[in-house]
Amino acid sequence: MAAKRTQLLAEVRDLTVRFVSREDTVYAVNGVSFTVQPGEVLCILGESGSGKTVTLRALMRLLPARRARVEGSVRVAGQDVLAMPPRALRDLRGGLVAMVFQEPMTALDPVYPIGDQIIETLRRHTGCDRGAARRRALELLELVRVPSAARRLDAYPHELSGGLRQRAMIAMALSCKPRLLLADEPTTALDATVQVQLLILLRGLQRELGMGMIFVTHDLGVAAEIGDTIAVMYAGRIVESGPVERVMRAPLHPYTVGLLASTVHGQPRGRDINAIPGSPPDLRRLPPGCSFAPRCARRLPVCRLAVPEPRFPEPGRMAACVAVPTSSSPAADATPKTSFSPDFSIRPGASGSRI
Amino acid sequence: MGPPPDQSPTANPRVVGASPQSLLRAHDLRKHFPVKVPRGKSVRAVDGVSFSVRKGETLGIVGESGCGKSTLARLLLHLLAPDAGELTFDGLAVGEPGGISVGALRRQVQMVFQDSYSSLNPRMPVRDSVAFGPFVQGKPKSEARGIARDILSRVGLDPDFFGPRYPHELSGGQKQRVNIARALAVGPRMVILDEPVSALDKSIEAQVLNLLRDLKRQLDLTYVFISHDLNVVQYLSDRVLVMYLGRVMELGPVEAVYERPQHPYTRALLSSRPSMDPSQRIEQPPIIGDPPSPIDPPSGCRFRTRCRFAEAVCSAVDPALGGSDGQQSHVAACHMRDPLSQHSLAGSA
Numbered sequence: 001m002a003a004k005r006t007q008l009l010a011e012v013r014d015l016t017v018r019f020v021s022r023e024d025t026v027y028a029v030n031g032v033s034f035t036v037q038p039g040e041v042l043c044i045l046g047e048s049g050s051g052k053t054v055t056l057r058a059l060m061r062l063l064p065a066r067r068a069r070v071e072g073s074v075r076v077a078g079q080d081v082l083a084m085p086p087r088a089l090r091d092l093r094g095g096l097v098a099m100v101f102q103e104p105m106t107a108l109d110p111v112y113p114i115g116d117q118i119i120e121t122l123r124r125h126t127g128c129d130r131g132a133a134r135r136r137a138l139e140l141l142e143l144v145r146v147p148s149a150a151r152r153l154d155a156y157p158h159e160l161s162g163g164l165r166q167r168a169m170i171a172m173a174l175s176c177k178p179r180l181l182l183a184d185e186p187t188t189a190l191d192a193t194v195q196v197q198l199l200i201l202l203r204g205l206q207r208e209l210g211m212g213m214i215f216v217t218h219d220l221g222v223a224a225e226i227g228d229t230i231a232v233m234y235a236g237r238i239v240e241s242g243p244v245e246r247v248m249r250a251p252l253h254p255y256t257v258g259l260l261a262s263t264v265h266g267q268p269r270g271r272d273i274n275a276i277p278g279s280p281p282d283l284r285r286l287p288p289g290c291s292f293a294p295r296c297a298r299r300l301p302v303c304r305l306a307v308p309e310p311r312f313p314e315p316g317r318m319a320a321c322v323a324v325p326t327s328s329s330p331a332a333d334a335t336p337k338t339s340f341s342p343d344f345s346i347r348p349g350a351s352g353s354r355i
Numbered sequence: 356m357g358p359p360p361d362q363s364p365t366a367n368p369r370v371v372g373a374s375p376q377s378l379l380r381a382h383d384l385r386k387h388f389p390v391k392v393p394r395g396k397s398v399r400a401v402d403g404v405s406f407s408v409r410k411g412e413t414l415g416i417v418g419e420s421g422c423g424k425s426t427l428a429r430l431l432l433h434l435l436a437p438d439a440g441e442l443t444f445d446g447l448a449v450g451e452p453g454g455i456s457v458g459a460l461r462r463q464v465q466m467v468f469q470d471s472y473s474s475l476n477p478r479m480p481v482r483d484s485v486a487f488g489p490f491v492q493g494k495p496k497s498e499a500r501g502i503a504r505d506i507l508s509r510v511g512l513d514p515d516f517f518g519p520r521y522p523h524e525l526s527g528g529q530k531q532r533v534n535i536a537r538a539l540a541v542g543p544r545m546v547i548l549d550e551p552v553s554a555l556d557k558s559i560e561a562q563v564l565n566l567l568r569d570l571k572r573q574l575d576l577t578y579v580f581i582s583h584d585l586n587v588v589q590y591l592s593d594r595v596l597v598m599y600l601g602r603v604m605e606l607g608p609v610e611a612v613y614e615r616p617q618h619p620y621t622r623a624l625l626s627s628r629p630s631m632d633p634s635q636r637i638e639q640p641p642i643i644g645d646p647p648s649p650i651d652p653p654s655g656c657r658f659r660t661r662c663r664f665a666e667a668v669c670s671a672v673d674p675a676l677g678g679s680d681g682q683q684s685h686v687a688a689c690h691m692r693d694p695l696s697q698h699s700l701a702g703s704a
Contacts, residue, residue, distance in 0.1 A: 047556035147644070161645035162420075191419035192583065192627040197640040199629075218556065221629025225636050244633045262561035264586045265631050269609075272568070273590070275561035279526050 007078060009180055009212040010036040010059060015072035017054050017063065017236075024284045028054045030236040031072075031307075038179065041206060041213045043227030043244065045220065045259075049280055051236035052216045056182050059214070060093055076180060095125045098173035102185040104165035108157040114168040115141075115153030118175050125176040140171040144201060163194035167201070174205065181206065183215045187222060199225050220263050224248055229316075232256050235281050235291035237307070242317035252319035255292045290321070298323055376446070377407035378545055378577050379464070384430050384440035386423075390650060398649050400426040401437075402601035405676075408545070413571070413578040415592030415609065417585055417624070419646055423601040424581050428549045431579065432466055433457045462492060465538035469550035471530035475522040481533050482507065482518035488541040502540055509573070510536045510566060528559035532566065539570065545577040552587065564591060585628055589613055597621050600649050600657040603676060607685030617679065617687035620658045656690065666690075668697040 017029040029051040036042050046052040057063050058070055061081055074081040076097055084092065093099075101107035109117055118137040122128060128136070134153070141149035144167040157165055166186060173181060183202065187195040203226055206213050215226050223230055224244060231241040232253065240253035251257045258276040267273055278295040281287055287294055293303040302322055311324045384404045387397040400423040408414045418424045429435040431442065433449065441448060444463065448454030468474040475484055486503035490496060504514040510532040522530055531551060538546055548567070552560040564587065571578060582588050588595055588609070595612050597605040597620065605618040616622045623641040630636065642661045647653060656674050659665040668690055676686045677693060694702035 047558065163645040191646070192585070193419065193623055193640075193642050194645055196627045196629070196637055197643060200637065200640055203636075219629070220557070221631050224631050224633045225629045227633070248631065248633060259557060263557050263631075264561065264564065264584070264590045266586070267590055269590055272565045273561040275565055276558040277562070279528060279559060280556075 007038075008035050008075070009038045009040070009077060010034075010214070011073070011075045012055070012059070013073040015055065015058055015070070015074060017051070017058060017071075018069045019067050020069055021067065026283045027286055028236055028283060029058070030286070032233075032236070032238055034231055034238065034241065036180065036212045036214060038212050039206075039210050041203075041215060041226055041228045043223040043230045044214060044216045044233055045218070045223045045230055046216075046233035047218055047280060049235075049283060050233040051283075052218075052233050053184055054236075055233070056099075056184055056214060056216050059180075059182060060097055060099060061089060062093075062099075091125070094121055094173075094178075095176050096178060097180045097182060098176070098178035099182040099184065100166075100169055100173050100186045102188055104162070104169045104189075105157060107169055108165065108172075110157055113154045113156055114160070114165075114172075115155075118168075118172045121172055121175045136175070137171070140175055141168070143174070143205070144168075144171045146171070162190055163198065166190060166198060170198075170202065170205070174209070177209065179211060181211050181213045183213060185217055186215075188217070188219070195222070196225075202226065220248070220259065221265075232259070235286060236283065237291065237320065238318070239292065239321070240317075240319045242314070246314070246317060252313065252317070252324050253292075253321045254296045254298050254323070256319075258295075376410060378410045378445055379431065379579075380407040380441075380443040381405055381431065382441045382443070384427070384442070385438045386426050386430055386435060387438055393650075396650050399601045399652055400649060401430060402652070404440075404598075404601070404603055406596055406603065406606060408577060408579055409594075411575065411577055412593040413580055413591055415588035415595040416579065416581045416598060417583065417588050417595060418598035419583060419624075421600070421646060421649055422598040423649070424598050425549055427598070428466065428547050428579065428581055431547055432461060432464055434466075462541055463543055464545045464547065465541060465543040466547045466549065467531070467534050467538050467551045469553055471527055471534050471554065472522060474534055475530060475537075477522050480519050480521055481512075481525070482514065484522075484533065485537045485540050488537060492541060499540075503536070506536045506540050507533075509539070509570065512536070526559075527555050528563060531555060531563055535563075535566070535570070539574065543576070545579070547579045547581070549581045550583070551580075553582065553584070560587070567591070585613075585624060597624065600646065600652045602657055603688060604658065605685075605687040606676065607687075611685045615685075617685065617692055618658075618689045619662050619664055619691075621687070623661075656688070664691060664698075664700060666698055672696070 013033050015029055015032045019026040019028055032055055034042065044052045044055065058074055059076065059081065063070060070082060108114065115137050118140060119130065119133040122133040122136055138149055138153060141152055146152050146164055146167050160168065187198045190198060199222065217223055227244040229241065230244045230247050231238045234255050240247060240256045247256065251260055261274040262276055264273060276295055281291050289304040289306055290308050293299045300322065308320045308322050310318045310320050311326045312318055313325050382405050384401055386401040387399050389397040404427060416424050426435065430437045444455050444460055449460050450457050482500065482503045485507060486499040489502045490499040507514040507518060512529065512532055552563050555563060570576065580588065580591050592609045594607060595609045596603055597618065599620050605612060605621045612621060613625065616625055626641040644661055647660055653660045655670040655672055659669040674688045674690045676688045678686045679692055690696035690698040691700045
């Protein structure tokens with residue numbers, strides 16, 4: 001690695017994505033900013049509709065150009081992705097940045113053997129001849145530990161099990177040595193025993209190849225297994241981010257607190273889980289102010305007025321909640337009336353309420 | 356048949372036996388689905404499964420995709436006819452002369468499916484979907500509507516607000532509540548829940564799990580809870596059954612199975628769970644590879660191809676379900692459990 005000041009691998013500033021149709025405008029991403037260092041694994045955690053996949057796709061400009069209004073800035077390795085001409089974009093996709101999708105059966109072409117699909121990618125980006133590309137494809141399948149790789153090169157996607165298909169897709173993504181790997185819930189469709197194998201593999205490859213990775217998931221357990229840093233999304237905004245150990249152990253934002261409490265993990269049987277009441281907002285009609293306020297047990301009148309500014313209570317940590325102290329002095333809070341208690345938790349009383 | 360139905364869908368006038376008696380007993384159930392290629396072969400989805408569900412308990416069924424857990428759920432309701440095996444409900448043989456008819460069984464056993472949207476009629480308002488069951492079973496329309504109102508409010512949906520809505524107007528969690536309401540509207544004694552929370556977000560999942568627990572207590576229900584999520588099964592179940600490739604690998608009280616798993620497959624499943632602690636990441640995969648195809652399952656023990664303790668006896672002899680130290684409440688199908696098997700680690704596990 002170069003000793004000079006490390007250049008950011010990915011830098012997203014104030015990204016907003018709206019999907020506009022004749023009837024409605026869906027506010028999918030509403031001002032998202034984050035950075036990824038070379039060799040870092042950023043985990044974007046969120047429930048369905050939180051905007052995590054849309055954010056990821058914006059990094060490769062994969063959103064439908066006609067319907068998606070993308071604003072803000074997206075830079076990958078110093079290049080402005082949103083301003084790229086089509087030719088440069090084609091070089092970027094699969095070259096500098098590659099993506100692993102959730103459902104390998106729909107992401108792979110069913111009418112070509114997986115070997116051919118890897119070879120096509122290699123030849124497009126490296127311009128090597130077919131023989132060399134085939135040898136490299138074999139190496140790649142071995143790299144992702146596909147058993148009897150030589151035979152599997154000529155296998156069609158439907159002939160492979162779910163786990164092998166996902167390995168083949170990872171091989172294809174890695175074929176041109178991307179510097180940034182985008183992974184969109186790559187283990188969600190897999191069984192638990194296969195999921196853990198894939199997570200260990202991805203972690204190993206990421207370290208070995210020194211790639212940066214953005215890993216999108218809805219599963220806290222998966223995030224804990226793979227992330228260096230974690231960004232929690234809710235209703236198209238990052239509500240909390242920081243090193244994964246700190247966020248999992250001492251979450252700051254009430255949504256993260258609630259998510260950790262409501263994830264079933266060794267809770268005593270015969271007692272209610274502290275569920276977050278209500279359901280996520282309709283992205284066509286976002287509430288004013290903090291999007292989580294309607295479900296939040298700690299909401300204050302001020303929460304409904306304006307979207308809370310990000311606060312940075314510790315180095316490397318951010319939480320967008322008015323109850324979180326700014327920097328190190330809790331007294332300098334914008335809401336002097338709140339008494340912030342450090343053992344911040346959703347009260348069980350909330351669990352009784354229904355949708 | 357049976358005593359006259361009660362006004363309320365919640366009363367339970369049909370309890371026949373004493374409570375420790377098993378409510379549902381499955382003996383050697385089998386279901387094979389023939390496939391076109393290769394010719395003459397079949398997917399052995401459920402291949403000799405026996406267990407019983409006790410009155411008032413929650414039996415959890417866990418296993419990976421393709422292990423046959425959903426086929427098993429459908430067999431229990433005769434949504435699929437088993438190829439072989441017997442089903443007994445409350446002491447009466449299902450579909451046999453002198454037993455209980457399939458129709459009568461479905462009045463007492465209902466099911467909630469994973470996909471909350473496709474299991475509701477998109478052209479029917481929610482209250483009609485819920486009232487449909489009681490109506491079909493002979494209740495006058497007005498009474499069926501009354502039942503629907505009552506049961507909708509029990510699952511936490513305001514009948515005046517949600518009753519006239521259509522499925523597409525509801526969120527996933529709300530739709531699953533409607534499915535639960537519909538299952539309960541005919542006043543069943545037992546509900547089979549096939550991955551009821553798998554399609555839901557975590558924050559909604561917790562709400563639905565709490566609801567299921569409340570309803571079980573209030574309505575004196577018995578659950579069969581099918582899931583691939585071991586944490587959820589642990590939270591909700593009294594006993595747990597572990598399936599692999601159409602067979603039962605282990606069955607026992609949930610504490611015993613989770614704290615002292617006897618089968619190597621159960622151990623692998625349990626240690627494949629993410630730790631939720633970034634400082635204790637899983638470094639080595641507990642088992643490698645994918646589950647083999649159920650079309651041509653391995654001979655002998657079906658898990659042997661992925662088991663690191665596999666020996667010659669494992670491919671030769673199909674291990675029987677058995678308990679250690681003569682106790683039959685916690686059983687596993689592994690040669691290492693049986694001191695008389697030829698396995699070198701027999702009796703030492």
